[in-house]
Amino acid sequence: MSIVKRKTLKNASNVIKDDSGVTVKTAMKLIADSQYHEEVMEIFKIKDYENDFIEIKGADTLVKLLIEADKECVKFDIDSELSNVNISKFTSENELILEIANITDIETLETTRTDMLLAESTYSVKSEYLNDMYQIEKYMDFCLKHSYTDIIDKNLEMLQVKNKENKKSKKFRILKREDGKFFVRAITSVETYKDYNLCFSLFITLIELHKLIKHKSHSYKLESFSITESDLKVVFKSNKTHTISKDVQIGFALELINDEIRRDAVKINGIFSVIFDKTEIYVKPDETKANIISVNHGVGIPKLKERLGNLSEQINSFIEDTLDDAKQIKIINNPDLFREHLVFKLQYSRNVEFNKLYKAQIQKLLSNKVKTIFELSDIFNKVDVLIKDEHIDSLDFWRFKLYQVLLDGVKS
Template sequence: MDKFRKKSVEKNDFFNGDDGIEINKLLELIKESEYYSNIIQHFQLNEDDLTKINIPGAKTLFNVLSTSNKKLRKVDINVELQDIFFDYSSKFGILFKNIQENDYLNRINITTLKAYPIHSAEKDFFANLYEIDKYASILLKNDFKDILDTNLELLKQKKQHKKKYRLIHDTEDNLFFLRAIVSTDRYYNYDNALTAVIALLKLHFETLSTKVKYELNFFEYNESFLRLYFKTSEVKEIKGIGHLENTLLVSNDEIKREALRFSNICTIRFVASNNEEQRLFIKPKDVKTKVLTITHGMGVEKAFLNLEDFVKSNQNFEQLFKEVETITKIKEHNQIVHLVRDKIINSNTDEIKKFKYELTKILLIDIKTTTQLLEIFNKLIYLDGLEIDAKEYLRYLIYEALINR
């Protein structure tokens, strides 16, 4: 479904004149967050502070997330298995009854609703139901509704089974969707909005103390996922090729265990054959460039304490430069192209499989210089129609081919 697809917002999509955002405006993004007071306290803020966060792109980010949050409202409900049924009308969905203890649903007078599973939610629902996901999938595929219903009723007789379900309310079409099953005890809702606010405030105060400047290059998002790519003013020359820019990636996944993460990635800036400046974004494995991490199971106090690990960013950049600098010694350019082409041909990643022919066709070219190599890799990543997960796969693959060749 398109409204839940991961989207990319590039620099040329930003508002004209987007040179940052005021602190009091930014805080509107998390007014309803249970961690609002923690943000105020940790950063020692005044809610009415008109100080401007001078990070270009921040205003566009605020607008995109604010609009998304209004259209797709997240709702967590705790429901017993006794109050769950299957509804096959028009399309398979899960019927939740006797919903209580949710202020948002109480305000709109809803105690019963049908939720359509999205992403991997259907599989996860049945996997959490005593691991009957494969069995249930076969029953649904064969239209054996009565057998699936009987299994559900039999399970209800055996044991209490209470779970917390993450729903998405599409306020435009007034439909509900099941997004995930989350922990009932140790799940802290560090969401996209909170991630954006923490990132912009943290970088704002870093600029004030270190004079390093940041700007948002582009970002990727959907209703429960966010990646922010910040260019910094830290740059090193790669002789004969171009420059390495220190790029900070701030990412968040509201569903997976690891919520908010700061890490360094590589941006190689170079002049292409048409004399235009290009940037190639590639990624090493996160484990060696991780700056800080906050998980969904981490309490608020420890989570905010982890923000102090930000000092690792500069150390990571120095190490990345040593690795990336080795591309000046590349002699067998076509060998690297061949390696990447083979990896694409043999990839089991669904998003890569869809574009295998188009991607490998781009690589059918004789490469004589490292700059040509970078240019052709950029063409891979910016192939029209390529999904965000495929781009991410290629960023890792290209880094490995260039650095660990």
Template sequence: MILKKENFNAGKYESDTFITEKQLVRILDSCPEFKTDLLKIFNVDDKKTTVLKVGNSKQLIQALHSLDNQCQKIDLTCKMRDVHLKKLLEGEKATFEIFSVKDQYLVKKIKSDLLIAETRYNAKSDILDYYNLSKFANYCRDNQYDDLVDNIQEYLLDKNKTNVDLRNFRIVHHKSDDLFFIRALTSSGDYKDFGINFSVFVAIKSLANYVEKSQNEIFIDNFQVDDSNVYVSFAFSNKTKINDKIDLSFSLILENDEVKRSAVSFNGLFKLTFNDKANSGYLYIKPKGLKKDDNYHPVDLLSYQHRGSVKNVFEKIQELPDSIDFFIKQVSEDAKRIALIKHPDDVRKFISNKVKNSKKPEFKVYKEKVFNKLMSVSVDNTFKLFALLRQIEDLFEHDDVISLNFWRTKLYEALVEKE
């Protein structure tokens, strides 16, 4: 990442953490090209103080303003012949020179039309892979074949002389350090920057409408956001009763990665809460997605691509309320079967074997700890099994949502498979 991540966790909210439409609109200052369409299509008046009743929105908006104040994001379209490798750095980083820069903000800051920027995320590989040279360049650097690195630079300069192919370079200017970074390379065609602030605006406005119509309370119980990624969990207060001891509650997860080319996605996280006279606790499970009749594989609850128009996004987001209700009903049926587990210790052993045989990189750093924890005790009832599985979450870094949600997904699949 380029900027320090902003984190938030809360188990409740107060009414003074709501925001108004006017406050929500302010986050669109960073994406003015979409502002007019968003206000018109989502029927938002930027002068009104209509309250949007999504708890803890205030903290998320403050975090976005803080990040926006630290950097300027620029999408720079340029010819590949104007992009020169300057130096290979340790790790997956490199410095590039970009000539003939015309962006007014950049020209004013660098007082030149030559931008020197260092790569972050996968940008170095993206640029060098354009020439199928990324792995070879790393090999030369790691083995200190400096003369070959020089040859690569000369080769690219020569190969590029007549190359008028256009690419979009996603640049970040870190204001306090006055440094420039290349964070991604995209096509210069139909790619639309439906970025972090855009997706948060769409989510909060849509969920505020859902609250008014459904009388369901919604609040943000967790978010993580930096210069290029956002993860927000919107917790719903209504619960579905599975049996006299277990309830199911739902959280809507928004994810948007400005670096990757994947769609903006909404998905679901579920919380099983168990309670009787002797035991109480909870367990998170995460389905891969919604199961539709016409598609055997689970799909995102709702998603929209980084292309098309604001109107297309609006039309997609109208499906959200029905999709949420359908998803909750679908997972409720699975939860009923999970609650009827007859041999909990067999399930523990089954999950242990799943962990032992897992080869996913998302899980590698936690694999041994999780396996040892699962093998540390036997369980003779469902509550003890749930309590043990809940304790596994304490083994994960609190901000490692990728690995944690990988575990929650595998846990859900195992419980349903072994019910």
């Protein structure tokens, strides 16, 4: 669960009508405080473009919103030996309160006002800490469920004694919310982790898209975004469509994903939409086909630039592969058969999040027969509204199942 309220916007191009794009100089504010500012300016040759205008409708709104969102929390890291980190207690929601002692960094002390910080675990930190350190998460959950506080207290006391000689170091990624509360949002490696944050990833993506627009005749607009203090997902939709039959067109989009916590730092996926008259259905291939660029938090900026340098070729390859498959789509001829096959696919889902939160509701939506593609698309629209923005895995799973059923139709 995010620490601050998630900011989302769907169908952005229909909402942000007076935003034709953003200047490079405005976009540069995204990396103004980045420790990699000078390196990015040099390696990505920003001087060649700093007087340009990035013609991506909605980009100015997105840049300003992300800069504003980034200020909602103070973000900093503490590199600490594990001997200085202990579990103070469990909260009523079964999160950890971690005690990080002997803080010596001057800038960190200015923020914490103490050399011993108490911070609540969030996201997957509880599991990472209990399992990586002691492999006892299930045991602790059992004790908490049965209110065995005496056993928990005794175990914590004994573990603290055993932990005193642990000289291994970890980077604890900390957030200070506006109300003054501290959170540990991730535990990472001290040596290899590079802070390619949300602002950083958006900036280099905008710059690379601008190069494609300027030199390769690409054309994009902001389609949607979902932002918290620690993750973002932005969809840039191509303004071009491809006609594959009398009734069907294919549209394309690039999906930028950045998770400052655990997943890839800069990840650009290809997704596409099937357009029937005024009806548009977004689908997503499997990870192997969809992933265009993927860079983790351990990769240096020269390597990052090298991978992004192939962006145009990777996009073209994705489009060509998609069009080859899409030419055979027959969904419009028998929408109810499509619905039945989709019900069958969802029945054997192994996606834990999807099964728990959405499977039953979506199966209910798909339970009635449909006669037209428009009735079917109405169900798809209801599913898109149903799946919450923070449940990225569930949305990806749903779109992948749509893709599978489309291609199964090809095979049949």
